Amino acid sequence: MKKHILLYFTAIAAISFSACSKQLDEVAPDTKIGFSQLSKNNLPLVINGAKLALTNNGSFYLYYAFQDIMSDDFQSLTFPTYDNNNIAPNDNSLPVAYRQPYQCIANANMVIQYASGFPGDSTISAALGEAYLLRAFSYMLLSECFGDAAIIKGGEDPKSRPARSPLTAVNQLIEADLKAAVTLLADYTSPAAGSKQAAQLLLSRLYLKQGRNDDALTLATAVISSGKFSLQSNYTDIFKSQVNSAEAVYKINETSTSTFYGLPAVFGPGTYNGVNMSGSGNTWVDSNLVKSYEPADVRRTCFLRTKGAAIIDSVYFLTKFPAEITPSYVVCRYSEALLIVAEANARKGVTDVSMYNQLRTARKASTVSSSDFSSPAAFLAVIEQERRREFIGERLRWSDMRRFGKMDSWLQSFGQPITHALMPLPSREFFINPDLAQNADYSK
Numbered sequence: 454m455k456k457h458i459l460l461y462f463t464a465i466a467a468i469s470f471s472a473c474s475k476q477l478d479e480v481a482p483d484t485k486i487g488f489s490q491l492s493k494n495n496l497p498l499v500i501n502g503a504k505l506a507l508t509n510n511g512s513f514y515l516y517y518a519f520q521d522i523m524s525d526d527f528q529s530l531t532f533p534t535y536d537n538n539n540i541a542p543n544d545n546s547l548p549v550a551y552r553q554p555y556q557c558i559a560n561a562n563m564v565i566q567y568a569s570g571f572p573g574d575s576t577i578s579a580a581l582g583e584a585y586l587l588r589a590f591s592y593m594l595l596s597e598c599f600g601d602a603a604i605i606k607g608g609e610d611p612k613s614r615p616a617r618s619p620l621t622a623v624n625q626l627i628e629a630d631l632k633a634a635v636t637l638l639a640d641y642t643s644p645a646a647g648s649k650q651a652a653q654l655l656l657s658r659l660y661l662k663q664g665r666n667d668d669a670l671t672l673a674t675a676v677i678s679s680g681k682f683s684l685q686s687n688y689t690d691i692f693k694s695q696v697n698s699a700e701a702v703y704k705i706n707e708t709s710t711s712t713f714y715g716l717p718a719v720f721g722p723g724t725y726n727g728v729n730m731s732g733s734g735n736t737w738v739d740s741n742l743v744k745s746y747e748p749a750d751v752r753r754t755c756f757l758r759t760k761g762a763a764i765i766d767s768v769y770f771l772t773k774f775p776a777e778i779t780p781s782y783v784v785c786r787y788s789e790a791l792l793i794v795a796e797a798n799a800r801k802g803v804t805d806v807s808m809y810n811q812l813r814t815a816r817k818a819s820t821v822s823s824s825d826f827s828s829p830a831a832f833l834a835v836i837e838q839e840r841r842r843e844f845i846g847e848r849l850r851w852s853d854m855r856r857f858g859k860m861d862s863w864l865q866s867f868g869q870p871i872t873h874a875l876m877p878l879p880s881r882e883f884f885i886n887p888d889l890a891q892n893a894d895y896s897k
Contacts, residue, residue, distance in 0.1 A: 491563065491567045493571075493574075493576055493577055496564055496567065496568075496577055496580035496581075497579075497580055499560050499563050499564050499580070499584075500560070500561075500564065500580055500583050500584060500587070502560045503557045503560035503561050503564075503584070503587045504557070504587070504705050504706075505708065506553060506556035506557040506559070506560055507553055507554065507556070507557045507587075507591070507705060508553075508705065508706075508707035508708065508782075509553060509556070510549060510553075512546075512549045512553070513553075513705070513707050513780075513782055514707075514714065514715050514716045514718065514719055514780065514782075515546055515549060515550055516550060516594055516598075516848060517716060517782065517846065517847060517848040518532070518716065518719040518720070518736075518846075518848075519532070519535050519546070519550065519598070519876070520597070520598065520848055520850070520851035520852075521845075521846055521847075521848055521850055521851065522535045522536055522719075522736065523535050523536070523538055523851055524850040524851045524854055524863075525739060525850070525854065525859070525863060526738065526739055526742060526841060526845055526846075526850045527720075527736055527737065527738060527739065528736070528737055528739070529735060529736040529737075530735040530736070530761075530763055530764075531719070531733050531735040531736055532736070537867055537869070538863075538864055538867050538869045538873045539867070539869055539873065540873075540876055540877055540895075541877075542877040542878065542879060542880040542891065542895055542896060542897060543879075543880040544879070547876065547877070547878075547879040548879040548881050548882075550594075550598055550876070551595070551598075551599065551878065551879050551882065554591035554592070554594045554595050555591070555595075555603075555605065557587055557588070557590075557591045558588050558591045558592070558605055559605070559607070560584075560587075561584040561585070561587045561588035561591070562584075562588070562605065562606055562607030562608075563607065564580055564581055564584035565581065565584050565585065565588070565606075565607070566607045566608065568580070568581040568584075578637045578638070578639075579637075579638065579639065579646075579647070581633075581637050582633070582634045582636075582637030582638035582647055582652070583634070583638065583646070583647030585630040585631070585633045585634040585637065585652075586630070586631070586634040586638070586647040586651060586652050586655070586703075587647070588630050589626075589627045589630035589631045589634065589652075589655065590655065590784060592604075592623055592626060592627050592630075593627055593655070593659070595623075596620055596623045596624065596627070597851070597852060598875070598876045599875055599876055599878060599892065600620055600875045600892060601617040601618060601619050601620055601623065602617055602618060602620075602623050603615040603616065603617050603618065604618045604622065604623065604626055614885075614886040614887075614888050614889075615886075616888070616889075617889065617890070624659065624663065627659055628656065628659060631652045631653075631655055631656040631659070632652075632656065634647065634649075634651075634652035635649050635652045635653055635656065638651070638652060640679060640681060641679070641681040641682070641702065643697055644697055644698070644701035644702060644703055644704045644783075645697070645704065645706070647703065648681075648702070648703065649679075650675075650676045650679050650681055650682070650702055651702050651703035651784070651785060653672045653673075653675050653676050654672070654673065654676050654702055654703075654785045654789060654790055655703075655784070655785055656672050657669045657670075657671075657672035657673040657676070657790065657793050658785070658789070658793070660672065661793055661796065661797060661856070662852060662855075662856060664800075666797040666798075666800045666801050667797075667801070669793055669797045670793070670794060670797035670798065670801070673789075673790040673791075673793040673794045673797065674790075674794060676702070676787070676790040677787075677790050677791065677794065677808075681699075682699050682700060682702065682787035682790075683699045683700070683787070684700060684787065684788065684811070684812065684815035685698055685699055685700050685815075686751075686815075688751050688752055688755070688773070688816065689755065689773055689775065691783060691786060692773060692774050692775060692781055692783060693775055693777065693781060694706045694777050694779045694780065694781035695777075695779075699787070700786050700787045700788065701783050701786050701787075702783075702784075702785045702786050702787060702790075703783075703784040703785050704781050704782055704783045704784055705781075705782050705784060706779045706780070706781050706782075707779060707780045707781070707782065708779060714780060715731075715774065715776065715777065715780025716774035716780065716782075716846060717730075717731035717732055717772070717774050717775070717776045717780075718731050718732060718733070719732070719733070719736055720732060720736055720738075720770060720771040720772070720774065720846055721733075721734070721770060721771075721772065721776070722734050722757055722759050722761060722770040722772075723761065723762055724759075725757055725759050726759075730772075730776070731776040732770065733761075733762055734760075734761035734762035734763070734764070734770070735761055735762050735763055735764070736770075737761060737764065737768040737769055737770055738756060738768070738769040738770065738771050738845065740768065740769055742841055742842070742845070743756050743769045745838060745841075745842065746818075746842060747818050747819060749817045749818070750816050750817055750818045750842075751816050751817050752773070752816055752842060752843070755771060755772055755773035756769045756770065756771060756772065757769070757770050757772050758770075771845060771846050773845075773846065774846065783847065788812050788843055788844075789844070789849075791808040791809070791811055791812050792808065792809070792812065792836060792839060792840055792843065794808045795808045795809045795832075795836050796833065796836050796840075798829075799829040799830075799832045799833045799836060800829070800833065801829075802829050803829060804823045804826050804828075804829045804832045805823070806820070806821050806822065806823050806825075806832070809821065809832075809835075809836065809839065812839070812843070813839070816843075821835070833857070837853065837857045840853055841853070851874075855874065860874055861874075870893070870894045872892065872893035872894045873894060873895075875892045875893075876892070877891060877892050877895035878891055878892060878895075880897060883897045
């Protein structure tokens with residue numbers, strides 16, 4: 454599939470310097486650009502290449518769909534091994550999920566290495582800051598899917614076989630990169646560009662997962678206090694590639710020539726009342742979750758109830774993601790900051806419903822009082838369900854299930870070991886690096 458882009462960079466063996474094409478509308482590189490050919494003027498193109506590396510092959514939707522299908526939000530006939538939490542290491546989709554974050558990392562490393570020769574140069578701060586942001590996000594993808602990950606910082610021997618670093622070391626790198634991004638990046642102006650607030654929100658997400666509730670609270674509050682964002686009346690605008698919604702903190706657009714790619718291709722019903730729509734009609738939403746929305750809640754309109762392709766009964770399909778030529782993926786958004794504040798406070802023993810109510814009011818749902826809850830733990834259970842309603846299809850539920858203590862019992866209900874919280878490394882990786890160790894309870 455041909456993609457019309459400004460400039461395309463690709464990683465060689467996931468760790469070497471990148472190549473780019475001087476034919477601006479072609480995917481295949483015809484010339485190699487070495488490190489010595491980088492300049493301050495083309496650093497933004499390398500950043501663009503890093504984003505394109507993530508979205509190459511029209512497959513970025515897989516990062517979002519896979520772990521949501523593994524969770525209690527969805528059932529799927531299209532991806533049965535993900536639905537049953539027993540993924541085969543030779544699954545055809547796994548290599549994409551494993552390889553493309555490393556391609557993004559390789560491009561980010563080029564910018565970071567180049568900038569090291571110009572310490573304190575404000576003219577490259579935006580590119581350098583977004584390079585750190587993208588590298589951190591890529592390692593978040595890898596660690597959430599696969600656990601331990603090989604840390605690549607550029608300049609390594611392409612023939613080397615890097616070992617996977619433990620998750621603690623990967624998280625330390627993510628934290629350091631996001632802190633660097635906070636320092637280097639300017640305040641938010643558009644969701645298409647990295648910003649200080651985007652880095653703060655991703656760092657707050659990391660801290661919440663680690664149980665560092667004070668740190669998570671501080672950074673989420675900083676995002677809210679920036680005054681750069683507001684809850685909007687049109688909820689679905691957040692997910693449109695050509696709309697700069699004040700709720701979208703950071704998003705990446707995928708270049709495509711077809712509306713059959715993107716999240717609608719996974720979650721859509723395929724047809725509705727005889728009209729063709731995106732989707733296979735074989736991945737549907739937990740009906741109890743849909744029924745938990747109040748009638749006036751604007752998010753409830755993001756579901757269609759109909760029969761799927763191979764489903765006898767009518768089920769609910771998620772339709773909040775628009776079918777577009779350039780699908781958009783929201784990396785982080787404002788409502789997450791609100792719910793992180795509510796959750797971090799509750800985990801600290803404080804039932805503060807203000808941020809929760811702010812979100813619920815914007816979504817035209819009922820509000821609550823602190824006195825409605827017997828304990829902060831009771832409020833936490835409500836926050837968990839609100840996160841399900843707010844972020845369905847946005848690859849946050851699997852991580853939430855771990856944090857709220859739901860993951861182990863969910864896996865065991867399928868007869869799977871709790872180690873299947875992680876995906877297996879793709880079989881092909883063991884041909885490239887026989888020294889790799891497979892994740893527990895999977896074969897090579």
